[in-house]
Amino acid sequence: MISVNQAKDILKATVSAGEIKHLPLSKTLDLIAAEDIFSHIEVPSFDNSAMDGYAITWEDNLDTWEITDVIAAGNGNRHQLQYGKAGRIFTGAPLPKGSDTVIPQEFVHREGNLIRIIDKGKFQKGSNVRFKGAQTKIGEVILKKGSQITPGTIGLLASVGISEVPVFSPPKVAIIITGNELQELGNPLVFGQIYNSNGPVLMAYLQQIGIKSIFSFQAKDEPIALQKTIDEALEHADVVLLSGGISVGDYDYVKKGLENAGVKELFYRIKQRPGKPLFAGKKGKQLVFALPGNPASVITCFNQYVKPSLLQWMGHEATWKPSLLLPLANPIKSKAGLTFFLKAKIDKDEVHILPGQESFNLIAFGTADCFAEVTEETEELQVGDLISVYRW
Structure with missing residues (x-):
């Protein structure tokens, strides 16, 4: 079992930028420029x-x-x-x-x-x-490599006649939701079933960061069927996300299935709560994340490990840093040796830790807008102490 920082360092060193593609200007919103872009004309081109x-x-x-x-x-x-x-x-x-x-x-x-x-x-x-050339001279860099393309950027590039832009292509992502107990939305529950919330939340997070090519799979807790699904997902996607089946129970077949598929383990199990049984692996350039099944663990692990990895793949910089350092509005007592990611809400430049921190409990996500990180060496924090905050 490794620390949060060790896990992030491994991923940061492993994930490389995605394929560079030249896309029509209209298709590049929110993507990252893969090269410096130069003006081919002067703007204005006349006084x-x-x-x-x-x-x-x-x-x-x-x-x-x-x-x-x-x-x-x-x-x-x-x-x-x-x-x-x-x-x-x-x-x-x-x-x-x-x-x-x-x-x-x-x-x-x-x-x-x-x-x-x-x-x-x-x-x-x-x-x-x-005057001619007051905005832009011929050969001048108008957009630096690593810049995110905004509506304003599109206006700038269009003003110099650029119709195609080199960008880092977003990865294709597959989602595999495992579990015999899951029922799809719109169907009635029978005793012992729960609704599939992890699939919709992962889909929403992927769309939020600009991933458009998403494949969705479901797999029962059965080794042969799960293996077939893993193999199929790896055929279609650059990044595969699994939910559930990664712990050490009798029906947890994901880790073995990934080994059989040739996925090399980067790490397994992190000293954190929620989301300790997180697996990260690689097959060639493909990335695989096997997330725990508990909904709060899925959201935590996605935001702390999957999202930064995907953004790094897409050419973003500083994807692993906290969003903010803010003072606490309420005290915290913690258990040393584990990093805790707590559901929280920012209000009046303070971070408020919310009730309902259990890994199965989603109620706090109705109002939460961030995670507050309590580091593994911390046992107690007082009101006003600064804490790292990760917004989503």
Whole structure:
């Protein structure tokens, strides 16, 4: 049995970034750039007006200008202004040759084709002009490797004409839910059965972090059927998650089934609560996590080990660090030698430990928004002591 930190160090050293794929820009939201991305053009690609107003050549000694042109956005004609002349111009329209300044229309007094600037001291040469290359120069890095692609990022990349982006491809994930006692939602329970909650919660967590290719399996606690399911999942997925059947009971066949499938053990059993009988393994580049069957253990182990591994696979950085250090709102007494992950809620910059910490008990998840980590050397914490918090 190993410590929490040892288990995380093993996974951190084992998981490598996923395959790099060039995807259409519209398909890259929330993914991670796998390479530095450079601009192929200057933006703006021409000097243009930042306002609806009048384009002029700035001269300190001029008081009036004559309007000779009208320039609209998208107008492909190359206008040119002579000295003392002005062009009626609209936002985004190319600045005509011979001009260098735009005066907003609300600061212009117009009589016929003549204009005069109101409060000329507010302006100077270059006012209200977006100059060529002001945003981006050709060859400039506009997105660094490791950056997450947001809607704003997509706008930036589109503005320089990039239609395809190299990203770390999310893994394909298979979920295997084991247990003879499980019943699917929508069906009535018979005596001795419980509803399958682990399948839906794992599916939701995977979707939340951007995993779209998910295979779902169910397996009875029977060695041959379970082995067939494990083998099939490994054929389809990069990462396989199992729930249940990983302890040492008479009907726990998962560990043997993984060995038969050629999965090499990375670790088995962690000095933590909940979720002590956690198995992590590898087959080639494939990852396998066998989680305990208790629902709170599944959620704990997913958030502490599976989620950081998947995010690291997808190119995210610092996936293993706590979200926050916050003061406790209530005291804790603990058992040294085990790390405890407690269901908790953040309120007013404090972390509140919730009732219902048993591994079978999901009621606290109705309000919880994080886990609070009590380290294995800790026996007691007081109100106001800082504690590591993992948000989900």
